[in-house]
Amino acid sequence: MTAGHAGFDRFINGTAEFVHGGAILPAWSPDGTALAYLDGTAEDRTGRLVDLATGxxxxxxxxxxxxxxxxxEATGQTPPGRGLPFEHIGFAGPRTVxxxxxxxxxxxxxxxxxVAKAPGERPSDIHQGSADSVRQTPREFFRSVPLVDPVKARELASPDGTAFASTAGGNVVLRSTADNRSVPLTTDGTPEHEYCFDLVDPQLAVLGLAFPVCNWSPDGSRLAVYRVDNRGVHQSPQLHNLKREDEVVRRYHAQAGGHLERTALHVLDIYGRAPVQLDLGDTTDTYPVHAAWLPSGDRLVVFVLSRDCRRADVLLADAKTGATRPLFSEESETFLRIHHDVYFGRKIGLFLTPDGTRLLWLSERSGWKHLYLYDLEGTLLRPLTEGELPVDYVHRVDDEYVYFTAHQDQERPYDLHLARVPLAGGPVEQLSEQPGVHGMMFAPDxxxxxxxxxTPAEAPRSVLRKADGSLLCELSAADTSHLEWTPPREFTVIAADGETELWGTLYFPAxxxxxQRYPLIEYVYGGPQISVAPHSFDSPFSRAPHALAQLGYVAFVVDGRGTPERxxxxxxxxxxxxxxxxVPDHAAAVEQLKARHAFLSDAKAGVVGHSWGGYSAFRLAAERPDVYAAAVSSAPGFDPYSSVLYECYLGFPQDDAEAxxxxxxxxxxxxxxxxFMLVCGTIDHATWTDSIKMAEALIRAGKEHEFVVLPGQPHGYDSIxxxxxxxxxxxxxxxxLKKEGQRDR
Structure with a gap:
């Protein structure tokens, strides 16, 4: 293996093997007095205990x-390494971990x-399902997700821990932790007319990044669910070739302007009363979402987004009768919400105060995303934030303050800072200081x-702060001494309009x-739902460009106009x-970088992207042959007619054919x-047809190209x-890609 390929492997799957510390997983004591965490490498792991009052x-x-x-002595096993032998810890009591x-x-x-060995369980009890570990551990099940294959999820525990909810065959199922037996809560569901409910991604929850979902009522007597009617929705074929006999599976995949699944909101009663459907009228061509339970558990807040994303309605619903009344609405000339956020993540920008009397609403009505406070009569009480610095998202609301992340630095617009503002109104307090992307994980109280x-060049650091932002103590700083790297550099260029500043990040070989002079490669995405240029150390979109750079290139990522967070x-x-x-903004970025840096080759650049990045890579190469010499499109979403995901930005094809x-x-x-190289997995029902159509278009146009087929692969490829x-x-x-004046690698 060459040094370049070793370096590539170091970065493509993340730097966890080479960078230790910095980001911690906190364990909060049940009495609210302490924080425990592990730090360091597996070989020399240490543990720390922090007094939350004194630091x-x-x-x-x-x-x-x-x-x-x-x-x-307790286990009969020799602990691995030299330090603490635990990968994770948790409190089992105020002074016991x-x-x-x-x-x-x-x-x-x-x-x-x-040290005491925890009481063991008899193998026969585990086998029969009567052991506590079996009854009280959430099981995996497959849940439906729009447009993609069913995904593994874990059962959802009731507030009192006496039951777990899951779905099977289109119905909601409850499993009791008392006897481990399951009973259906619904019986009329089918795969094409199914019940489902929202779930928090457990990996995001651990990181404090998951968005709250509304399912169990506070007392655990009711469950808020969806009844999704897929009848009439387009079905994309998925051909599985790797068994002895081919198998065709059809996946629901709503197309632009076509039939959209119809979603009704229901409340299920765990004591056996009939399900209650919330009265939302005709929900055709809308995205209704359970937003929050009131503390009393008898009413819910509901969010409904129009299919074109230009109108949102907020309602209050009676869980017993299904009756609803409107609270407030907002309309816009363009999209009010990012479609992916609502369709997949239930990131709807609506939050209930702990006392259940007021609502927080994120809106860009001023031209910048800000927080507005409403009462439950739908009256706007006050804006809570203002100015040309957008709020990102709310992470906690207590009786006095809203805690949120925001782009607070005009000089570094993609930095994410921690802030709070009083519910009663008043100035915003910034709670973080250092440049970079900040995240927060709160103690339970x-x-x-x-x-x-x-930052891209500075590995994570963690500190503990009081709720007012005052520093309690340092926690951990990452060790990058084994990384063998050249730190990335953030940069700015000017968009094709001649005035708008664009931000990106450059990556270099170790x-x-x-x-020397290096060829330039752009790693591109370009979709409208996320900004991808990394402004933190090991973001998902930093791995590919950082790895590509180790093969002897300089690589970059930039966010052009048409993306969020500004x-x-x-x-x-x-x-x-x-x-x-x-095309104008990304090509302009290449030209400005090459004019600015003598270490960049005069030769044309390369470009590679996945999904909508595959679309972008092809379009950049096709429209700007003077800038790009070679392009790779992976799992490319080429066809705007093929998916409902385009509608919030382009409208409907029957209404705006020109778009x-x-x-x-x-x-x-x-x-x-x-x-040009085209790459796609054969069971990627979302983009396999797009790739076939592009190959046909290139063949008919007499254009040579490579087509790499990945058998049995969906939209995300497995490691092999x-x-x-x-x-x-x-x-x-x-x-x-031509290499000029560069040493052989």
Missing amino acids: DNRPLIADVEALREAVR AGTVGGVQVLVDLDRGE GSAFVDTWS GFDES SKAFHDVVHRDWARGL YRRAEVYPLAGQLAAE HDGYFWRKVDGFFRTH
Whole structure:
């Protein structure tokens, strides 16, 4: 393996193997007095215990060697490494923590240092399902998600922990933790007319990034669910070829302007009363969402977004009768919400205060995203934030304050800071200081929070702060000494309009030498629902460009106009014109970077992207052959007619045919002059047909191209096929990107 490929592998799957510390997983004591966490490498792991009142930060275990010996005596196993032998810890009491060694759980008394093996369970009890670990652990099940394959999820626990909810065969099922038996809550569901409910992604929940969902009522007597009618929705074929006999599966995939699944909101009663359907009238061509239960558990707040995303209604619903009354509405000339946020993540921008008397609403009505406070009569009480600095999202609301993240720095508009504002009105207080992207994880009682931040060039650091932002103590700083890298650099360029500042990040090989010249590769996305240029250390969109750079290139990512996290006007560039900011802005970025940096080759650039990034890569290469020499489109979403995901930005094809015509890329096949590689998985029902159509368009236009087929792969590739994909990308760019004045790698 060459040094370049070793470096590629170091970054493509994240840097966790080479960077340790910085971001912590907090364990909060049940009495609200302490925070415990682990730090360091698996070989030399340490633990710390922090007093939440004073900030005193001391070793979790004073005598690690004695603890390791006690663990060996309790479990009969030699603990791995030299430090604390636990991957994770949690509090089992105010002064007791639990950890696992070799599959055996142990309890550690923090005062006496004593270690006890947790009571074991008989194998026969586990086999029969009567053991506590079986009855009280959520099981996996497959849940339906719009447009994609069913995904694994975990049962949803009731507030009192006596039951778990899941779905099977289109119905909601309850499993009792008392006897482990399951009973259906509904019986009239089918795969095409199914019941489902919202779930929090457990991985995001651990990181404090999951958005709240509304399902169980506060007392656990009711469950808010959806009844989704898929009848008439377009079904895309998915052909499975790898078994002895081919199998065809059809996946519901609503198309632009076509039949959309109809969603009704229901409330189920766990005591057996008939389900209650909320009275929302005709929900055709809308996205209704359960938003929040009132503390009393007898009413719900409901959010309804129009299919074109230009109108949102907020209602109050009676859980017993289904009656609703409107609270307030908002309309806009362009999209009010990002479609992906509502359709997939239930990130609706609506929050209930703890006392259940007021609502917080995120709106861009001023041209910038801000918080507005309403009462339950639908009266606007006051705006809580203002100015040309957009709010990101709300993370906690207590009786006095709203805690949120926001882009608070005009000089660094993509930095994300922590802030709070009084519900009663008043100035916004910024709670974080250092440049970078900050995130917060609150103690359960809200008295303190962990502030973790990073930049592309600075690995994560974590500190503990009081709720008012005052520093309690340092927690952890990442160690990058084993990374072997050249730190990335953030940059700005000017958009094609000649005035708008665009932000991006440059990535370099580990042995970068400014006196040499390197070919430039752009890693592109370009979709309207997210900004992707990394402004933190190890974001999902930093891995590919950082890895590509290790193969002997300089790589970059930039966000052009038509993407979020700036002003509404910046985002609205995509409205009715999918590529208006795409090609001009990204090509301008390449030209400015090459003019600015002598270490960049004069040769044309390469470009690679996945999903909508595949669309963008092709379009950049086709429209700007003077800028891009070679392009790779992976799992490309080429066809704007093929998915409902385009509608919030382009409208409907029967209403705005010109917007869809401008978004099409198949007609551009004839003008492609760059070298081109097309990659797609055969069971990616969302984009396999798009790829076939593009291959046909290129063949008819007489254009040579490569088509890499990944058998049995969906939209996201598994590790084996992903490795093959990147080897193909490496070979493709080695062949087609000219290297000038650069040492052999």
